[in-house]
Amino acid sequence: MSDLLLTISLPHFLVVSFLLLAAGISTMLTKRNAIGILIGVELVLNAAAINFVAFNHYGWPGVRAAPAIDGQMFAIFIIVLAAAEASVALAIFLNFYNNFGSIDVERADDLKA
Amino acid sequence: MIVLAQQVASHPLSPMQPLLFYVFAALTVGSAWAIVLSQNIIRMAVYLLTTLAGVAAIYFMLNAEFLAAIQLIVYAGGTLILIVFGVMLTSKNPFMQLVTSPLERALGLFIAASVAVMAMVALLNSPVPGGAAAPAAPAGHDHVARIGRALLSDYLVPFELAAVLLLVVMVAAAYMARRTQR
Amino acid sequence: MTPVQAHILDLLAAATLIPLASALLLLFAGKRWLGRLSGWVATLAMAGSCGCALAALSAWQDNLPATIVFEIPWIPVPGQAAGYLNLGMLVDHLTVAMTAMVTLIATLVHLYSIGYMQGDKRFERFFAYLSLFTFAMLGIVVSASLTQLFVFWELVGLTSYLLIGFWFERPGPRLACKKAFVMNRIGDAGFLAGLAILYCKLGGNLLLPAAGDAQTPSGVPIETIYQTLTAILADENASILSPPAWLTFAGIALFCGAIGKSAQFPLHTWLPDAMEGPTPVSSIVHSATMVAAGVYLTARLLPILTPGVHLFIATIGLVTLVIGACMALVMTDIKRVLAYSTLSQLGYMVLGLGAGAYNFALLHLVAHAFFKCCLFQCAGSVIHAAGGKQDLRSFGGLWRKMPATMACFAVCTLAIAGASVMGVGLSGHYSKDGLIACMHNYGLALDEAFNPGGTTFPFAHIFYWAPVAVAYVTAFYMARAFTLTFLGSPREPHLIEHAHEAPLTMLVPQGALALLAVVATPWGMAFWGDRINASAMIVPWVQGGTEEQVGETAVEFTHHAVGFAWLVGIAGGVALYAAGTKNAARLAKLPGVRLLHTWFLNKFYFDGLYDGFVVGLAKAVAGLAWILDRAVIDAAVDALAKRVREGAASISPFDPDPSGSPINSVAFAAQAADQALRPTHSGRIRLYVLLAFGSAALILMAVLILVFAARAAGHAA
Numbered sequence A: 001m002s003d004l005l006l007t008i009s010l011p012h013f014l015v016v017s018f019l020l021l022a023a024g025i026s027t028m029l030t031k032r033n034a035i036g037i038l039i040g041v042e043l044v045l046n047a048a049a050i051n052f053v054a055f056n057h058y059g060w061p062g063v064r065a066a067p068a069i070d071g072q073m074f075a076i077f078i079i080v081l082a083a084a085e086a087s088v089a090l091a092i093f094l095n096f097y098n099n100f101g102s103i104d105v106e107r108a109d110d111l112k113a
Numbered sequence B: 001m002i003v004l005a006q007q008v009a010s011h012p013l014s015p016m017q018p019l020l021f022y023v024f025a026a027l028t029v030g031s032a033w034a035i036v037l038s039q040n041i042i043r044m045a046v047y048l049l050t051t052l053a054g055v056a057a058i059y060f061m062l063n064a065e066f067l068a069a070i071q072l073i074v075y076a077g078g079t080l081i082l083i084v085f086g087v088m089l090t091s092k093n094p095f096m097q098l099v100t101s102p103l104e105r106a107l108g109l110f111i112a113a114s115v116a117v118m119a120m121v122a123l124l125n126s127p128v129p130g131g132a133a134a135p136a137a138p139a140g141h142d143h144v145a146r147i148g149r150a151l152l153s154d155y156l157v158p159f160e161l162a163a164v165l166l167l168v169v170m171v172a173a174a175y176m177a178r179r180t181q182r
Numbered sequence C: 001m002t003p004v005q006a007h008i009l010d011l012l013a014a015a016t017l018i019p020l021a022s023a024l025l026l027l028f029a030g031k032r033w034l035g036r037l038s039g040w041v042a043t044l045a046m047a048g049s050c051g052c053a054l055a056a057l058s059a060w061q062d063n064l065p066a067t068i069v070f071e072i073p074w075i076p077v078p079g080q081a082a083g084y085l086n087l088g089m090l091v092d093h094l095t096v097a098m099t100a101m102v103t104l105i106a107t108l109v110h111l112y113s114i115g116y117m118q119g120d121k122r123f124e125r126f127f128a129y130l131s132l133f134t135f136a137m138l139g140i141v142v143s144a145s146l147t148q149l150f151v152f153w154e155l156v157g158l159t160s161y162l163l164i165g166f167w168f169e170r171p172g173p174r175l176a177c178k179k180a181f182v183m184n185r186i187g188d189a190g191f192l193a194g195l196a197i198l199y200c201k202l203g204g205n206l207l208l209p210a211a212g213d214a215q216t217p218s219g220v221p222i223e224t225i226y227q228t229l230t231a232i233l234a235d236e237n238a239s240i241l242s243p244p245a246w247l248t249f250a251g252i253a254l255f256c257g258a259i260g261k262s263a264q265f266p267l268h269t270w271l272p273d274a275m276e277g278p279t280p281v282s283s284i285v286h287s288a289t290m291v292a293a294g295v296y297l298t299a300r301l302l303p304i305l306t307p308g309v310h311l312f313i314a315t316i317g318l319v320t321l322v323i324g325a326c327m328a329l330v331m332t333d334i335k336r337v338l339a340y341s342t343l344s345q346l347g348y349m350v351l352g353l354g355a356g357a358y359n360f361a362l363l364h365l366v367a368h369a370f371f372k373c374c375l376f377q378c379a380g381s382v383i384h385a386a387g388g389k390q391d392l393r394s395f396g397g398l399w400r401k402m403p404a405t406m407a408c409f410a411v412c413t414l415a416i417a418g419a420s421v422m423g424v425g426l427s428g429h430y431s432k433d434g435l436i437a438c439m440h441n442y443g444l445a446l447d448e449a450f451n452p453g454g455t456t457f458p459f460a461h462i463f464y465w466a467p468v469a470v471a472y473v474t475a476f477y478m479a480r481a482f483t484l485t486f487l488g489s490p491r492e493p494h495l496i497e498h499a500h501e502a503p504l505t506m507l508v509p510q511g512a513l514a515l516l517a518v519v520a521t522p523w524g525m526a527f528w529g530d531r532i533n534a535s536a537m538i539v540p541w542v543q544g545g546t547e548e549q550v551g552e553t554a555v556e557f558t559h560h561a562v563g564f565a566w567l568v569g570i571a572g573g574v575a576l577y578a579a580g581t582k583n584a585a586r587l588a589k590l591p592g593v594r595l596l597h598t599w600f601l602n603k604f605y606f607d608g609l610y611d612g613f614v615v616g617l618a619k620a621v622a623g624l625a626w627i628l629d630r631a632v633i634d635a636a637v638d639a640l641a642k643r644v645r646e647g648a649a650s651i652s653p654f655d656p657d658p659s660g661s662p663i664n665s666v667a668f669a670a671q672a673a674d675q676a677l678r679p680t681h682s683g684r685i686r687l688y689v690l691l692a693f694g695s696a697a698l699i700l701m702a703v704l705i706l707v708f709a710a711r712a713a714g715h716a717a
Helices: A002-006 A010-030 A034-058 A070-100 B002-009 B017-037 B041-061 B065-089 B102-124 B143-152 B156-176 C003-059 C093-116 C123-142 C146-164 C171-202 C225-235 C245-261 C270-276 C279-285 C290-304 C307-330 C334-354 C358-385 C403-417 C427-450 C458-486 C493-497 C504-529 C532-538 C547-562 C565-577 C582-589 C591-601 C603-654 C662-680 C685-716
Strands: C066-076 C084-091
Touching: A010 A034, A010 B017, A010 B041, A010 B102, A010 C685, A034 A070, A034 B017, A034 B041, A034 B065, A034 C685, A070 B065, A070 B143, A070 B156, B017 B041, B041 B065, B065 B143, B102 C685, B143 B156, C003 C066, C003 C084, C003 C093, C003 C123, C084 C093, C084 C123, C084 C146, C093 C123, C093 C279, C093 C290, C093 C358, C093 C504, C123 C146, C123 C279, C123 C290, C146 C171, C146 C245, C146 C270, C146 C279, C146 C290, C171 C225, C171 C245, C171 C270, C225 C290, C245 C290, C245 C307, C270 C279, C270 C334, C279 C334, C279 C358, C290 C334, C290 C358, C307 C334, C307 C458, C307 C591, C334 C358, C334 C427, C334 C458, C358 C403, C358 C427, C358 C504, C403 C427, C403 C458, C403 C504, C403 C565, C427 C458, C427 C504, C427 C547, C458 C547, C458 C565, C565 C582, C582 C591
Parallel strands: none
Antiparallel strands: C066 C084
């Protein structure tokens, strides 16, 4: 047991990533503020990036050796995409706010069937 | 006291690394869940900042120094500022609250918890190298140089695509967020 | 490990960590559970820390070697022998004395703050920041290595930012804390550069040079930066006295950090502005913690600084000394007078360090910490009594209302002026006069160094005569502040009407500090006196560090030169200002004086210079960029766009008739699909998220069940 606690390895990082993912999902599901939802998306992206980097660092028996670089590359692209996504999302929110005077996603249903 | 600190620190298995890991993991996960529980959008943004910084620290522990720096510069420094700007521009009262019903919150927590629990179950039943220590970084390893080389060789196409994407996004965001003449 | 050393190490570790614990407690539990009690909690914690530090001080014996514990792994570094950059503690006489001084003053400032911050809406948070600030300073003092020191150095910068900007609702503190932060960053950039040079040249274990030879607690000798450096230089056929350029550069870069923190010229402008913080903050920033950090760093690094760096340090100190005193002469805000006085006194310390008067500079640091802290607390009491008014011109006649505060202020004025009768004096006398005596020889040595053989170089003697002159000026401006505040008749009677003596929580620390200002020096003399030889050993090449080296002549000469400076200065100040500012105003109209007066009053135009130059430069660059953008980039983009439009227009005639084309049939199909799928679009974004992650959970569950089923089947088979 003490070994499990004192030797940090892959599962520790994976657990952090799962908890971050869960926090992101619940943020997305419980916020009515559009920017809150965006924050939830950022959390989920970070969870995924931690997974990539952790697997990159420790490798996976029989699949690939450690240390490698590919996981880090994926994480870099995740960060790039997150930045792009955030800027577009915020532009949309600004437009939304200008049209509706609020940023409550419940009110964004003009396009529904 | 000093002696005790030395003994703890010089334990063969634990040169400070586990302690730091737990501190940063607690910081990351704690502030992520603070986002979930908070109702104030400004607070959420601040908690997101600590989460992102914690993730950067975790990258450091995974020997991904370059990524950690990128995380701090681009994510904490850029994306987060963008979000705060969004908050400021889209609310007449920055402390406004949009509250969801308890039922919805319970449902959200349930879904999130079930995903996390199932992921953990999968993890516990996987042949993950459980007790294996982190492979030592090879002497003279230089992630920045390797990343730079990879970006311009193996990952050249994604790299260029990302560049184009960023350009498109920039134009699109500027177009959409412009002040319309009415 | 000898028991005494282990004991001292434990005591100092406890003294350092207790303020951190109390800061964390107040930060997280202060508002909710402790409330008004948090001031007392923080004060008691500091008192406990102070008790530990004083116990360590009394346990310290002069023959103990410097002890370094350096075994707590911190950052994994591939190139390191141990594989880690370590954390640790360094204990020698300097550490022990500094810890005692810092905790003592911090305790009294905490106590004072209980009275001063009464009723503030962020009462608890103030104490949390104050304790954190003290912790950061203690961290600097006990750090074993330069890298570790840098961490605490930055923490001091951060907490000072929080404290100076504590009343951030007002614009003044907001600007002041930003300014302090930026000025410190400029200095710290230098520190970082110096650190990087040393790290590259010497490797990661940059153990701070201790007095004498250092050893681990178990008695094994340990190599500090000084030994490593001398060994490396010996390989290059160089030494610290005839150094390679990188060493001089590293020394100057490291000293830049001290310039920022100790508010030396040219980064001094933040210190007076830091007056915008609450007065207890000023009293601790100006005495024991932040400004002391720079002096401490310089004193620590003195053995590895080259002669060129020493001259640089002395010059910076000299300039700061003079301009600080000049500006203190004309300020009308009581706290600003004290702030510029601090600047000038710091100039004394830095000048002394540059000239190698290690003992007296550090003695002056301790002595100054006590009396300046007391002066600020008295000023705080006066401001409190006068309902927030800080202008010297509107005080006067306060002695009747606040006799105890006046007594403390008077004692400290005498202490800073260096009052002495028949060779027995207050703290400032020993430290400052001793320092000036050392400067006498430094002037001679410089004269000789610049002119080997014969002709004198009179400019070198400015290093002696400027401090002597400033000693008179110091007594004068302090007498001015004292007279205008307490003596004479009230100039604005309505202010004085409501004045009252400060509450006991503020009076007690004031009195204690005044007492310390009286007794600190004999105590300091006894403590430092025995270490004089040790300091000669760690700084072997600099002139005039010890009393023996100072020599009879210099001491005699200095006695004549500044022995009665305090009397002359104070008499002059009282005489000129006893009847208010009328006489001084008349004096300031005289032709020559007027020019100087304007210069001093405008702080030598430093702020204007920085604003004009730096901001102007930034604006010029921005303008250039704008022109570039318009003339080059925009033009290119416009031309490109025009070309594309022409191209588009030229191919449009070839576009086929749209009806019935394959493209349209795809569109129709999409439309049909859209019609079929429309009902699922409720427009509720969180429902989409719920569906997405709900189905993800279901799929995950299905996979798990399949895997477990397969595994169970495998076991069964």
